Amino acid sequence: MTSAPLGRFPVLAALLAATAVLAGCSSPAPEQGAPADSADGSYPVTVMHAFGETTIPEKPQRIVALGANDLAVAQAVGAPVVGAVQNVTGSGPALPYLDPLPDEVLAISGEAPSFSAEQIATFDPDLILAVSAWQIADRASYDQLAAIAPVIGPAEGLYAASMQDDARQVGRAIGEQEKVEELITTAEEQIAEVRAQLPGLAGKTYLYGQARGEILPMVVGEQNQSTVFMRALGLDVPESFRNAPASDDLAPGTVGVSYEEVGRLSDADLLIMTFAGTDDRAAFEGNELVKRVRAVQEGSYTPVDLDTAVALQAPNPVSAGWLLDQLRPSLEKIAG
Numbered sequence: 001m002t003s004a005p006l007g008r009f010p011v012l013a014a015l016l017a018a019t020a021v022l023a024g025c026s027s028p029a030p031e032q033g034a035p036a037d038s039a040d041g042s043y044p045v046t047v048m049h050a051f052g053e054t055t056i057p058e059k060p061q062r063i064v065a066l067g068a069n070d071l072a073v074a075q076a077v078g079a080p081v082v083g084a085v086q087n088v089t090g091s092g093p094a095l096p097y098l099d100p101l102p103d104e105v106l107a108i109s110g111e112a113p114s115f116s117a118e119q120i121a122t123f124d125p126d127l128i129l130a131v132s133a134w135q136i137a138d139r140a141s142y143d144q145l146a147a148i149a150p151v152i153g154p155a156e157g158l159y160a161a162s163m164q165d166d167a168r169q170v171g172r173a174i175g176e177q178e179k180v181e182e183l184i185t186t187a188e189e190q191i192a193e194v195r196a197q198l199p200g201l202a203g204k205t206y207l208y209g210q211a212r213g214e215i216l217p218m219v220v221g222e223q224n225q226s227t228v229f230m231r232a233l234g235l236d237v238p239e240s241f242r243n244a245p246a247s248d249d250l251a252p253g254t255v256g257v258s259y260e261e262v263g264r265l266s267d268a269d270l271l272i273m274t275f276a277g278t279d280d281r282a283a284f285e286g287n288e289l290v291k292r293v294r295a296v297q298e299g300s301y302t303p304v305d306l307d308t309a310v311a312l313q314a315p316n317p318v319s320a321g322w323l324l325d326q327l328r329p330s331l332e333k334i335a336g
Helices: 012-022 068-076 117-122 139-146 163-174 177-197 225-232 259-267 278-286 294-298 306-313 320-335
Strands: 045-049 052-056 063-065 081-085 106-108 127-129 206-211 215-219 254-258 270-275 301-303
Touching: 045 163, 063 068, 068 081, 068 127, 068 163, 068 177, 117 139, 127 163, 163 177, 163 225, 177 225, 177 320, 206 225, 206 278, 206 306, 215 259, 225 306, 254 259, 259 294, 270 278, 270 294, 270 306, 270 320, 306 320
Parallel strands: 063 081, 063 127, 081 106, 206 270, 270 301
Antiparallel strands: 045 052, 206 215, 215 254
């Protein structure tokens, strides 16, 4: 297998592509007198988002979750999900950090960049959660889904807000704000605990990217959710990457590194990589210049699977503890 089809594996490449498309979709803040979000879980509720505003007349009873983080938050608080995004292994609507969903919860299939509106309509949803749905690439695809049921998109743009605020967006829509705040508090405590247990992380650097063909896209943007997550642990991207201009053909906050430039990765104490396919991993790990990279030499190079890659690219309060467990051995290695 040379590369993973994006319709089946919505990993870094697809996430970054969608981020680029939606980067300019943010809506201005609601004007004085505009419909306000309900703070007490009562309905109807109007939720502002990047595509405008959506009013949900009653507490949802049949929810379709188009993004992995939408599913994570909704499932964790016990919301009635009837259809959900296919996971990265293609085995069903399940996430590695949550219990399996009931058999009656159907997986949404289809090829990128969008889902089949006809298939989603068969679920008879009364709410479509799309806060983290990278497949909704433009207004036209949003409008197509909005003709089926109320759709809640990201507040500002795909992954433009914090993982906490993305979760709150879901909580407002499903009327479970208090439970979502509990999830957020737990995640923040888990992050703080690891930072306290590994004080040696303070001041250390990391890089996270994907080997895909001849280019290695590295996620270094200051506001990227993965950057914010790692910074909360005490790490940061190397100074040489912090103000580097984004590559023209990649998403904002992403720098493409060629194999000829791979020595730049030695600026990081920790190197986390995912791969578009098995051939990409073989090419990366077999490259003589890669073998000289400091993290590879020192044993802090960390290849991650697709589940971990998605969780790190776009963490959520439900996945935070699981993600920390996946990264813990590498974090301990560089913390000393």
